[in-house]
Amino acid sequence: MHELLESSQVVINTLIQSLLHDYKYDASQIKTDAESLEHWGKDWTKHFAPAASAIVFPKSTEQVQSIVLLANEHNIVLTPSGGRTGLSAGAVAANGEIVVSMDKMNHIGQFYPADRMVEVEAGVITQQLQQFADSKDLYYPVDFASAGSSQIGGNIGTNAGGIKVIRYGMTRQWIMGLTVVTGKGDILHLNRGMVKNATGYDLRQLFIGSEGTLGLVTHAQIKLERQPQDLNVMVLGMDSFNDVMNVLAAFQAKIDLTAFEFFDGVAIDKLMAHGQVQEPFESRTKFYTLLEFETPYEPIMDKAMAIFEDCMEQGWVVDGVMSQNITQAGELWKLREYISETISVFTPYKNDVSVLISHVPEFIEQIDHIVSSKYPDFEVCWFGHIGDGNLHLNILKPENMSKDDFFAECQIVNKYVFETVQKYGGSVSAEHGMGMTKKPYLHYSRSETEIDYLREVKKVFDPNNIMNRGKIFDIK
Amino acid sequence: MHELLESSQVVINTLIQSLLHDYKYDASQIKTDAESLEHWGKDWTKHFAPAASAIVFPKSTEQVQSIVLLANEHNIVLTPSGGRTGLSAGAVAANGEIVVSMDKMNHIGQFYPADRMVEVEAGVITQQLQQFADSKDLYYPVDFASAGSSQIGGNIGTNAGGIKVIRYGMTRQWIMGLTVVTGKGDILHLNRGMVKNATGYDLRQLFIGSEGTLGLVTHAQIKLERQPQDLNVMVLGMDSFNDVMNVLAAFQAKIDLTAFEFFDGVAIDKLMAHGQVQEPFESRTKFYTLLEFETPYEPIMDKAMAIFEDCMEQGWVVDGVMSQNITQAGELWKLREYISETISVFTPYKNDVSVLISHVPEFIEQIDHIVSSKYPDFEVCWFGHIGDGNLHLNILKPENMSKDDFFAECQIVNKYVFETVQKYGGSVSAEHGMGMTKKPYLHYSRSETEIDYLREVKKVFDPNNIMNRGKIFDIK
Structure with missing residues (x-):
C-alpha cells in the first residue's frame, strides 16, 4: 500500500515537472501544500474527505489540454474545480486526483x-x-x-x-x-x-x-x-397544498411569473424563531408561496390584485401581502432566501428532487406520510421551486440524536423517498447533480439500459476514464 | 448487380413476413407498390431519386422496436419519415432503404x-x-x-x-x-x-x-x-443594412419582440409583380423588416410608436406601417409568408445559413459582392430571421439558362458562400438540417475532429449503421 502510494507520488511529480518545463506553467500555478489540497479538494458537501494529489491552475485552453494529455499518459485522474459550492460532491477529489481549478481563467x-x-x-x-x-x-x-x-x-x-x-x-x-x-x-x-x-x-x-x-x-x-422591469413580489398563505396549485394556475394563466417559490409552515416557524425576518402577515398558515412578476404597466398590478382577490374569494388564500417598492420586495424575498441558513443549525439532511408539477401534491403528501409514520421524531421542512416541480426536502435532526446516527437513519429514509420519486417518474437530483453523494441512487431515475448508454457516451469523449472518475456512475 | 438486388429483395421479403407473422403488423401497415415507394420515399427536395424497398407504418413503440431489431438482424437500412417536408433530403430513401413512416402514430x-x-x-x-x-x-x-x-x-x-x-x-x-x-x-x-x-x-x-x-x-x-395577446405587426422600410440592425437594437431594448423578419427589395419586386399582396407603403426601399409584438397594454403601443418615430428621426427608417387590427396584421404577414411561393417560379437555389447577428451586415455584403462580381447575371433574393442571425439566400435562375446549368453554377457558388460562412464561424444549415444535400459541406461548420466525435456518438446508439445511413455524414 505504502509503496503504491509512493510510486503514484513519483508519477505525480513527473507530471508536475513536465507542466513546469514543457508546458509553460509557472510555480504559482501548482500547489501541493496540505492547506491547498484541503481547500481545493472539496466542495460544500462534507461526506467525503478530500485527498487530492495536487492542484493545478491553468491559464488557457492550451494549458488545460496539456494537463489532460499528461493525465492520459500517466493514468492520473483529474477533478475539475470551480467555485466549490457543489452539493453532491461532484468536485471533491477523494482519491488522489489532480484538481484542475479554473480560478485563474476568470476573464x-x-x-x-x-x-x-x-x-x-x-x-x-x-x-x-x-x-x-x-x-x-x-x-x-x-x-x-x-x-x-x-x-x-x-x-x-x-x-x-x-x-x-x-x-x-x-x-x-x-x-x-x-x-x-x-x-x-x-x-x-x-x-x-x-x-x-x-x-x-x-x-x-x-x-x-x-x-x-x-x-x-x-x-x-x-x-x-x-433587464426585468419593476419587479413586484407577493407572499401568500394557504392551508392546503391543492390551494397552492390552484393559485399557481390562476396567476400563470394571466401573468408572466418570474418566480413562484414555495415554503412550508415549518420553515416560517424556524425563520421567526431566528428573528431576522418579519412575519409576512398575522395569520400563520401551513404553506406559503412567493410570486414575483414584472409590472412595467399599471394594468398588470390591477390584474394581479384581481387574481389575488379571486383566490381569496375561492378560499384558496388565507392571507397575503404585496410589495409596494423595491425595498419591500427585497424584504419579502428574505423569507425564501434565509431558509437554508436558518435551518442549517438543525443539521438538515437535504434531498433535491423533482416530479411533474401535476404530481407535486400527491408526492409531498406521500413523503410526509412516510417520514411521519416511520420517523415520528423527525421534523420535515419543505421549500423549493414549485413552478418547476422542484422540491427541497429537508429532514431536521432531532436535538437528542447524534449526527452520525441521524445521517445513517436518513440514508434509510432515502430508500423510501427515492422509491416514491421513481413511482412518479421523477428525478433524484433536480439541480444539484449526482457527483458521489447521489451516485448510488441514479437507477431510481435512469434505467440500467440508459445508464449503459451514459457509460458508452463517456467512453467516446474519455476512453481512459481520467475525467472525474467515480462521479455520476462507475465504469464497469 | 442484378443478383445482389435480387438477394436483397429476398431479405426484404423475409423481413416483411416476419413483421406480419411475428410482430402483429397487418397488411395495411406495409406498402411496396410503386406509387407508395415514390410517395413515401422522398421529401420536398428533388435532387435524389427515391428508391425505397418498402414502406412500413408502425402503430406503437414496440412495433418500431421490432422493425429496428429485424433491420439489425438483416442489415437493412431504415429511413424515418414524417411529413416529408424536409429541405435537405434527410428523409429521402435513395438506396433501397425501408421507410418507417410515422403516419399511423398520430395521436x-x-x-x-x-x-x-x-x-x-x-x-x-x-x-x-x-x-x-x-x-x-x-x-x-x-x-x-x-x-x-x-x-x-x-x-x-x-x-x-x-x-x-x-x-x-x-x-x-x-x-x-x-x-x-x-x-x-x-x-x-x-x-x-x-x-x-x-x-x-x-x-x-x-x-x-x-x-x-x-x-x-x-x-x-x-x-x-x-397564448400571445393582441399581436401587432409593423413593416418598416430601410435603405441600408446597418439601419436594419439599428432598428432591431432600438426595438429589442424596450419591447419583447415575437418576430423580427427581414426581406429585401428584390423580394418586394417579385411580390408586387405577382400581384397577390399590397405594397406596404409608397416608397420602395432596399430592405424591409416585419416586427411583431404583443400589445395587451395601451402603453406598449405608445412605446412602439415612440421608438418608430425615433428611428425615423435618426434617418434609419424611410417609411413604415402598423397594423390596426388582426386582419391588417395578417395582411402584413403575407409580405413575408408569400415570398417563398412567389420566387419559386424563378427556380431559386436556396441556402439556409446562420452567423452571429453581429456579423450579418458584413456577411450579406460579402455574399452580394461574390455573386454580383462572379455571376453578374444572377439575381439574389434575401429573406430570413434576422433576429436569430438566420438568412435564406436565394439565387434566382436567369430566364435564358437551363435548370441543369444553373444548378451546376450554383454548386460552384456554394463553395464561395460556405467559405464565407466558415470565415465568420457560421452554420451551413441553420434550420433545415444536413440530410444528403448539405452533407458535403459539413466540414465548413464542424471541424474534422468534431465530425469524428459525431461518428463515435452515432456508433454508441447505432453500431450497425442501420439508421438513416448516409445522412449528415458518412461512417468511415
Missing part, C-alpha cells in the same frame, strides 16, 4: 451587443457575470444562493437552475457556445454562439450537466436578456 | 394542465398540435411554412425553427421528454417531462436534431405556452 471576453452575448472563461464567478450584464443594461437570469462564489464552469457542469427557472429556464438555455477539452485531449469549439445551427448532434448539450466527466469546459458564450 | 395523448404539457406520438402534424394547444387556451409557438404537413417527429429530427424563434426558441426548447428506439433497438424514456433533472447526460438533447441517424423518436412530451 470576461468579447461582448456582442447585437447578439446580446458575451464570451467568458469558465472560472468567471456567476455574480461577476450578472454584474457585467448589468453594466451593459442587460441581465443574466440564472440566480441562486451561491451565485457569489460559484463559477460559470461549475454552473454548466451541473446545469444550474435556481429561483428564476419558471421564466428563464436553466443554465442550458443561456449557453450559446462552449470551448471544451475532451477527456481525450481534443479542443472542440461547440456551436460558436449561434441561435440556429442544424449541422449534426449538438455536443454542447452533452457537456452541459456532465459534471466534468466528459472533459473540461474552458470558455462559454453566454446569452444575456433584457 | 395526441395525455394533457397535464399544471405542467402545461402534452404527450404526443411522433406522427402528429405540427398544426394539429398548435390546434390542440389552442383548444386548451394555450400555444405551441414553433411555426413555419410547412406546419400544416410536417410532423412533430420530423420537427424534432431537425430541431425546427421558423418565424417565432426570437421569442420562443427552437423546437428543442419545447421538448420536455422523448421516447426513442435507438439504432440498437433499445427503448429509452428520456427526461420524462421534467423541467429540472440533473441525473447525468441529457440524451434527449442528442436525439433533437439528429435527423433519424441515432434512432427513431416515437413519443414526445411537449411544453405549451400561454
Whole structure:
C-alpha cells in the first residue's frame, strides 16, 4: 500500500515537472501544500474527505489540454474545480486526483451587443457575470444562493437552475457556445454562439450537466436578456397544498411569473424563531408561496390584485401581502432566501428532487406520510421551486440524536423517498447533480439500459476514464 | 448487380413476413407498390431519386422496436419519415432503404394542465398540435411554412425553427421528454417531462436534431405556452443594412419582440409583380423588416410608436406601417409568408445559413459582392430571421439558362458562400438540417475532429449503421 502510494507520488511529480518545463506553467500555478489540497479538494458537501494529489491552475485552453494529455499518459485522474459550492460532491477529489481549478481563467471576453452575448472563461464567478450584464443594461437570469462564489464552469457542469427557472429556464438555455477539452485531449469549439445551427448532434448539450466527466469546459458564450422591469413580489398563505396549485394556475394563466417559490409552515416557524425576518402577515398558515412578476404597466398590478382577490374569494388564500417598492420586495424575498441558513443549525439532511408539477401534491403528501409514520421524531421542512416541480426536502435532526446516527437513519429514509420519486417518474437530483453523494441512487431515475448508454457516451469523449472518475456512475 | 438486388429483395421479403407473422403488423401497415415507394420515399427536395424497398407504418413503440431489431438482424437500412417536408433530403430513401413512416402514430395523448404539457406520438402534424394547444387556451409557438404537413417527429429530427424563434426558441426548447428506439433497438424514456433533472447526460438533447441517424423518436412530451395577446405587426422600410440592425437594437431594448423578419427589395419586386399582396407603403426601399409584438397594454403601443418615430428621426427608417387590427396584421404577414411561393417560379437555389447577428451586415455584403462580381447575371433574393442571425439566400435562375446549368453554377457558388460562412464561424444549415444535400459541406461548420466525435456518438446508439445511413455524414 505504502509503496503504491509512493510510486503514484513519483508519477505525480513527473507530471508536475513536465507542466513546469514543457508546458509553460509557472510555480504559482501548482500547489501541493496540505492547506491547498484541503481547500481545493472539496466542495460544500462534507461526506467525503478530500485527498487530492495536487492542484493545478491553468491559464488557457492550451494549458488545460496539456494537463489532460499528461493525465492520459500517466493514468492520473483529474477533478475539475470551480467555485466549490457543489452539493453532491461532484468536485471533491477523494482519491488522489489532480484538481484542475479554473480560478485563474476568470476573464470576461468579447461582448456582442447585437447578439446580446458575451464570451467568458469558465472560472468567471456567476455574480461577476450578472454584474457585467448589468453594466451593459442587460441581465443574466440564472440566480441562486451561491451565485457569489460559484463559477460559470461549475454552473454548466451541473446545469444550474435556481429561483428564476419558471421564466428563464436553466443554465442550458443561456449557453450559446462552449470551448471544451475532451477527456481525450481534443479542443472542440461547440456551436460558436449561434441561435440556429442544424449541422449534426449538438455536443454542447452533452457537456452541459456532465459534471466534468466528459472533459473540461474552458470558455462559454453566454446569452444575456433584457433587464426585468419593476419587479413586484407577493407572499401568500394557504392551508392546503391543492390551494397552492390552484393559485399557481390562476396567476400563470394571466401573468408572466418570474418566480413562484414555495415554503412550508415549518420553515416560517424556524425563520421567526431566528428573528431576522418579519412575519409576512398575522395569520400563520401551513404553506406559503412567493410570486414575483414584472409590472412595467399599471394594468398588470390591477390584474394581479384581481387574481389575488379571486383566490381569496375561492378560499384558496388565507392571507397575503404585496410589495409596494423595491425595498419591500427585497424584504419579502428574505423569507425564501434565509431558509437554508436558518435551518442549517438543525443539521438538515437535504434531498433535491423533482416530479411533474401535476404530481407535486400527491408526492409531498406521500413523503410526509412516510417520514411521519416511520420517523415520528423527525421534523420535515419543505421549500423549493414549485413552478418547476422542484422540491427541497429537508429532514431536521432531532436535538437528542447524534449526527452520525441521524445521517445513517436518513440514508434509510432515502430508500423510501427515492422509491416514491421513481413511482412518479421523477428525478433524484433536480439541480444539484449526482457527483458521489447521489451516485448510488441514479437507477431510481435512469434505467440500467440508459445508464449503459451514459457509460458508452463517456467512453467516446474519455476512453481512459481520467475525467472525474467515480462521479455520476462507475465504469464497469 | 442484378443478383445482389435480387438477394436483397429476398431479405426484404423475409423481413416483411416476419413483421406480419411475428410482430402483429397487418397488411395495411406495409406498402411496396410503386406509387407508395415514390410517395413515401422522398421529401420536398428533388435532387435524389427515391428508391425505397418498402414502406412500413408502425402503430406503437414496440412495433418500431421490432422493425429496428429485424433491420439489425438483416442489415437493412431504415429511413424515418414524417411529413416529408424536409429541405435537405434527410428523409429521402435513395438506396433501397425501408421507410418507417410515422403516419399511423398520430395521436395526441395525455394533457397535464399544471405542467402545461402534452404527450404526443411522433406522427402528429405540427398544426394539429398548435390546434390542440389552442383548444386548451394555450400555444405551441414553433411555426413555419410547412406546419400544416410536417410532423412533430420530423420537427424534432431537425430541431425546427421558423418565424417565432426570437421569442420562443427552437423546437428543442419545447421538448420536455422523448421516447426513442435507438439504432440498437433499445427503448429509452428520456427526461420524462421534467423541467429540472440533473441525473447525468441529457440524451434527449442528442436525439433533437439528429435527423433519424441515432434512432427513431416515437413519443414526445411537449411544453405549451400561454397564448400571445393582441399581436401587432409593423413593416418598416430601410435603405441600408446597418439601419436594419439599428432598428432591431432600438426595438429589442424596450419591447419583447415575437418576430423580427427581414426581406429585401428584390423580394418586394417579385411580390408586387405577382400581384397577390399590397405594397406596404409608397416608397420602395432596399430592405424591409416585419416586427411583431404583443400589445395587451395601451402603453406598449405608445412605446412602439415612440421608438418608430425615433428611428425615423435618426434617418434609419424611410417609411413604415402598423397594423390596426388582426386582419391588417395578417395582411402584413403575407409580405413575408408569400415570398417563398412567389420566387419559386424563378427556380431559386436556396441556402439556409446562420452567423452571429453581429456579423450579418458584413456577411450579406460579402455574399452580394461574390455573386454580383462572379455571376453578374444572377439575381439574389434575401429573406430570413434576422433576429436569430438566420438568412435564406436565394439565387434566382436567369430566364435564358437551363435548370441543369444553373444548378451546376450554383454548386460552384456554394463553395464561395460556405467559405464565407466558415470565415465568420457560421452554420451551413441553420434550420433545415444536413440530410444528403448539405452533407458535403459539413466540414465548413464542424471541424474534422468534431465530425469524428459525431461518428463515435452515432456508433454508441447505432453500431450497425442501420439508421438513416448516409445522412449528415458518412461512417468511415
